[in-house]
Amino acid sequence: MIRLLASTLVTWSCLLPLAAPGAEFWVSAEGNDISPGTRAQPFASVAAALRQAREVRRLGKVGMEEPVRIMLRKGVYSLASPLLVSSEDSGTKTSPTLIEAAPGEQPVLSGGVRIVGWKKATEKTPGLPAAASGNVWVADAPRSGGQWLLFRQLWVNGRKAIRARQPNAGTLHHLAAWDAKKQEAWIPAADVAGVREVAGMEMMLDQVWELAVLRLKTLRIEGDRACLTFQQPEGGIEFEHPWPPVMVNRRYQAPFFLANVIEFVDSPGEWFENPAAGKVYYWPWQGEDMTRADVIVPALETLVRVEGSLDRPVTDVQFKGITFEYATWLRPSVAGDVPLQAGMYMLDVCRLKPPGTFYHRGLDNQEWIGRPPAAVSVKNANHVVFERCRFEHTAAAGLDFQSGTHDDRVEGCVFRDLGGNGIQLGRFSDPGVETHVPYDPKDRREICAHEILRDNLVTECGAEDWGSVGICVGYARGVSIEHNELFNLPYSGISLGWGWTKAANCMKNNRIMANRIHQVATRLGDAGGIYTLSAQRGTVICDNCVSDIRLSPHVPDPNHWFYLYLDEGSSFITVRDNWCPAEKFMKNANGPGNLWKNNGPMVSQKVKAAAGLERAFRDLLPESRNSK
DSSP: OHHHHHHHHHHHHHTSOOOOTTOEEEEOTTOOTTSOOOSSSOBSOHHHHHHHHHHHHHTTOSOTTOOEEEEEOSEEEEOSSOEEEOGGGOOOSSSOEEEEEOTTOOEEEEOEEEOOOOEEOOSOOTTOOGGGTTTOEEEEOOEETTEEOOOSOOEETTEEOEEOEESOTTOOEEOSEEETTTTEEEEEGGGGTTOOOOTTOEEEEEOSSOEEEEEEEEEEEETTEEEEEEOTTHHHHHHHOOSSOOOBSSSOBOEEEEEOOGGGOOSTTEEEEETTTTEEEEOOOTTOOTTTOOEEEEOOSOSEEEEOOSSSOEESEEEESOEEEEEOOOHHHHHOBOEEETTEEEEEEEEOSSOOBTTBTTOOEEEEEEOOOEEEEEESEESOEEESOEEEEESSEEEEEOSSEESOEEESOEEEEESSOSEEESBOOOTTSOTTSOOOOSSGGGSEESOEEESOEEESOOSSSTTOOSEEEOBEESOEEESOEEESOSSOSEEEOOSSOOSOOSOBOOEEESOEEESOOSSOSSEEEEEEOSEEEEEEEESOEEEOOOOOTTSSOTTOEEEEEEOTTOEEEEEESOBOSSOOEEEOSOOSOOEEESOSTTSOHHHHHHSSSOGGGGGGHHHHHHOO
C-alpha cells in the first residue's frame, strides 16, 4: 500500500498541469505539495514549486521571454533542511526564475522552531537563584533527530532574550590576571559564587576588536579570586595568538562576562537550557504572558543555498520581498570561538620567532581561519538578485556571497538583529591556506566580481560576535557598495579587503560611495566607520557620510577609533569628498599609491545630504529612527 501510494504521488507530480505562458506557481502555508500549484490550489513549500518550475524549463514549456514565477503567500514557511537552488533552477536574462512575495504580502522562510507548553516553575530547581523563585517559567526543549535540540539564542515575541549571564546585560567585569604560560585566567571569585559545576559555562572575553567564546574546563577558587582553564581547541589558540591581544596590565584589564549556567538566571529576560534534562527556563520581562508568548529558537544553520559549480553556475535567479529569519550556529558550543577579525575564526595559530615568511617579511604570526555561516549563502552563481528582502534573527551572518559569484545585486534589503556580519562577500582565506598569503587565483572565475550592494539598511549586526561588521568584503573586485545606511553596530561599519599585505592580489576597482554610517563601534575599539586592508588598485572611497562614533567605556584606548581607517597594506586607494565631523583618520602601515583629497567637515553639505538611502528606499528609514 505504501509503495502504491508513493508511485501514485510520483505519477501525479509528473502529470501536474504545466503553467500557462508566464509560468506561475503559487505557494501558501495552507497549501498542499500534491496540488497543481495554481493560485486556487497552491503548493505548501517553496521546494515543491521550485521542482515544478524546473520541470517547466526542462520540458521547454516556457518562452524565451517569459519569467518563471514562484509566488509566496503570507505566512511562515518552516524549513526542515536548507532550500537548495541549483544550476537546474537557473533562468536567463530574459526569462529569470523569480521567487517573490505575492503583492502586498510578507512570506517568511524560517529555520526556527517554537517552544510551547510553558508553565510556572513550582518545583525546586537546583542552582536556580532565590531571586528567581516564583518568577521563572519552564518548558520542554524541542527535539531534533531524536535528541534535545541544542541552541544558543531564544526569541520571545520577536525580541531576543538574554542567555543567562554574569554580570547582567549592559555591564562587564574585568580580568584579575592572565597567565599565558600556564594558560590560566583569573577573575573575581564573586563572579562564580554559588556555581556548582562548570559544564557548559562559557567566558566571553573582549579582545579589543573581537570577542572570544571560551568553554570552561576547570574552576578553582583561591581566596577572593577564581582560576579558570579552558577546553580545547580554543584554549590553546586563545593563549597562543598575539592578535587580537588580551590586554592585562596596570592600567587596563580585559573585560569579560560569563554565561550559560542556571545560577546566572537572576533577572528578567534571562534564559537557560538544560540539555541533559531537556528543559528550558525563562524569566519573562514585565508584561509578557507566557501562556500566549511566541517563543522561537533557531534549529537550521543555513536556510537557503544558491549553489552551482564554476562550470555550471546558477544564473538569473531573483528573490523579492522574502524574509529570512531564525538561523543557528553551534560551533562555539562544541569548539569555542576565537575570531581573528570580522568574525573569521581561528582554526590554528603559530607565533613566529624570529618573524618573517617569504610572503611577508615582518610577519610575527600565522593563522588559519574558518568562515562563519549565513542564513542565505551564494556560491558559483551570477545575476542573482535579492530585492526588498529581510534578514533577521540569526546566530551568524545574514547573506554570504562566498566565491565564484559575479554581477549580482542586493538592493533595498534590511539586515537586522544578526549574530555576525550583515553581508559578507568574497574570499577570506581557505582553511588550509595561511591567512596572510595573498589570494590571486589562476582561475579568475573564483573571484567575486562586479557585485552591487545598494540602498540597504544594516543595523544591529554582531549581536553574538561583537567583532562583526555591517558589510564585510574580503578578496573581491569591482564591488560597488553605495547608498546604504549602517548604524548601531558594535565594531566597524564597512570593512573592505583582507590579508594585511601590500603584495599583489586579486582585489581592484572596488567602490564605497554615498553611504551613511553612524553609531558604530558601540562595543569594541580599534574601529573605523570605513575600514580597509591590503592592496586594491583602483578602489575609490567617496561621498560617504560618517558620524557619531562613540566608543564603549570598556575599550583600552577611547581615542583609538577613526571615521576612515586604512589599515595594513592598504594601497592604491583614492579617498575623497567624504563628510565627517572632524579629520580623524588612520593610515597604518599603508602601501604606495593612496590619494587623500577633501575629507572632513569642509566637504559640501550636499554630499552629506545625498548619502544614505535614495528616495525610492527611504520608507526603510523609520526603522532607523525608531531603533533603540
